Amino acid sequence: MFCMWDLCDATKSYNSTSCWKPEGCLGQTVNFDSSSDVVPVKQFSGNPNTNAFVSVFEPDNTKIEDGKLVLDMTYDSAQKKGFGATVHASHTIQYGTVTARIKTAAIAKGVVSAFIIRSDQVGDEIDFEWVGKEPNTVETNFFYHDILNYSNSKYFDIGGDSSADYHDYTIVWDPDFISWAVDGKTLRTLKREDTYNKSAKEYRFPAAEGRVGLSIWDGGNSGAEGTEEWAGTPTPWTDSTVYQMFVDSITIKCSGSDLANSESDTVEPASSDSQQTSDAGSSDATPSDDGSSDDGSSDAASSDDNASDAGSSDAGASSAESSDNGASDGESSDYSAEPTSDDSQEPSGTEGSGEQSSTDSPVEPSPGTGKCKVVTVVRPIQ
Numbered sequence: 219m220f221c222m223w224d225l226c227d228a229t230k231s232y233n234s235t236s237c238w239k240p241e242g243c244l245g246q247t248v249n250f251d252s253s254s255d256v257v258p259v260k261q262f263s264g265n266p267n268t269n270a271f272v273s274v275f276e277p278d279n280t281k282i283e284d285g286k287l288v289l290d291m292t293y294d295s296a297q298k299k300g301f302g303a304t305v306h307a308s309h310t311i312q313y314g315t316v317t318a319r320i321k322t323a324a325i326a327k328g329v330v331s332a333f334i335i336r337s338d339q340v341g342d343e344i345d346f347e348w349v350g351k352e353p354n355t356v357e358t359n360f361f362y363h364d365i366l367n368y369s370n371s372k373y374f375d376i377g378g379d380s381s382a383d384y385h386d387y388t389i390v391w392d393p394d395f396i397s398w399a400v401d402g403k404t405l406r407t408l409k410r411e412d413t414y415n416k417s418a419k420e421y422r423f424p425a426a427e428g429r430v431g432l433s434i435w436d437g438g439n440s441g442a443e444g445t446e447e448w449a450g451t452p453t454p455w456t457d458s459t460v461y462q463m464f465v466d467s468i469t470i471k472c473s474g475s476d477l478a479n480s481e482s483d484t485v486e487p488a489s490s491d492s493q494q495t496s497d498a499g500s501s502d503a504t505p506s507d508d509g510s511s512d513d514g515s516s517d518a519a520s521s522d523d524n525a526s527d528a529g530s531s532d533a534g535a536s537s538a539e540s541s542d543n544g545a546s547d548g549e550s551s552d553y554s555a556e557p558t559s560d561d562s563q564e565p566s567g568t569e570g571s572g573e574q575s576s577t578d579s580p581v582e583p584s585p586g587t588g589k590c591k592v593v594t595v596v597r598p599i600q
Contacts, residue, residue: 221264223310224338224429225274240310240427241266243472250287250465256280256305266308270468271432279303287465289434291329293455300329300436300453300461307470311335312427314473317388319466320432322380324353327450328438331380331463333387337428341365344396344424346387349437351450353379356387358398358406362413362422374405384466396424430470434463 226237248255248270257269258278271287273280279290280303291302322331327350334345341364347357352373359371376385388399397407410423437449446452 243311244309245472247469249467251285271305273305289463291434291461299439302435304433307430310427315390315471317469321384321464322348323461323463324348324350324381327351328453329461330437332433334431337426340426342424342426349449
């Protein structure tokens with residue numbers, strides 16, 4: 219239902235009570251063994267306990283098959299690009315641990331698979347993404363208020379083809395840190411204290427309540443130069459081509475950080491022919507009581523924090539990128555060396571899969587609420 223919190227815009231709906239309130243977190247494991255685990259958005263009753271996930275695109279390119287959630291991307295001849303799929307959790311989350319067991323669709327350049335936690339209202343996001351041109355590599359990234367900061371992204375080699383086998387991808391989100399792990403191995407840990415921006419006098423750390431999401435989309439034919447370079451272009455298509463992302467299960471724990479103190483093996487970081495170091499955007503050090511940096515460090519990134527020259531976002535995310543925007547210089551990793559970042563990195567973290575447009579027709583909400591108007595169903599993931 220489009221009245222869902224974070225999909226509904228109260229300022230453009232029939233009245234201020236049209237949008238539902240956030241549902242709150244529910245600890246659960248979803249094994250996708252029931253057709254009710256995912257429901258098309260227009261069939262969603264508004265009860266988050268009935269359906270764990272909601273498919274937000276029309277037509278719906280998701281299905282439950284052999285105990286797996288399958289997200290399809292097919293060719294849209296009118297748009298001359300792929301039409302993908304995005305699902306959102308019906309419960310919200312603000313801190314916790316989320317593990318998704320995924321086999322990606324990274325079998326061809328341009329095909330992008332994503333696992334994220336995002337607030338569309340605020341623009342905070344934590345994500346894993348995979349592009350088909352580098353199937354052995356996973357990108358870890360975060361956004362604060364949709365501010366573009368390419369140095370927030372880091373890449374890691376997972377030691378195998380992400381489209382050939384299932385792997386467990388885990389996001390641990392705590393008020394003081396975020397960590398990303400694959401198969402129990404911590405790739406990266408970001409501390410909130412290392413995201414302080416002294417110019418803005420704020421911590422640029424994702425903290426807003428959001429939703430767990432999964433998506434497949436066509437980055438190679440997106441029409442945005444930076445996105446296409448990042449994803450690989452063009453995405454190969456025939457009229458019968460179908461790209462598929464598979465999700466075996468998702469486990470959500472609403473509190474605690476089970477992997478935060480776990481021991482991890484050392485794995486070599488990713489390398490890429492197109493990766494390079496950039497001077498854009500490290501964070502400033504933790505502020506002192508007067509709001510200034512404790513160590514007086516400059517806003518420029520260290521050589522370990524690699525950024526992109528990628529182009530602007532399709533989704534209209536904030537263009538307020540500057541060298542003050544901050545990825546941490548103090549991040550820790552269980553890997554033996556710092557990862558490098560692709561110079562054609564994805565330019566935004568806005569969630570979705572393709573450029574499917576919404577409708578302006580009103581949708582009946584659950585009893586007891588005002589009517590809500592479909593304002594923006596989804597936006598492209600970048």
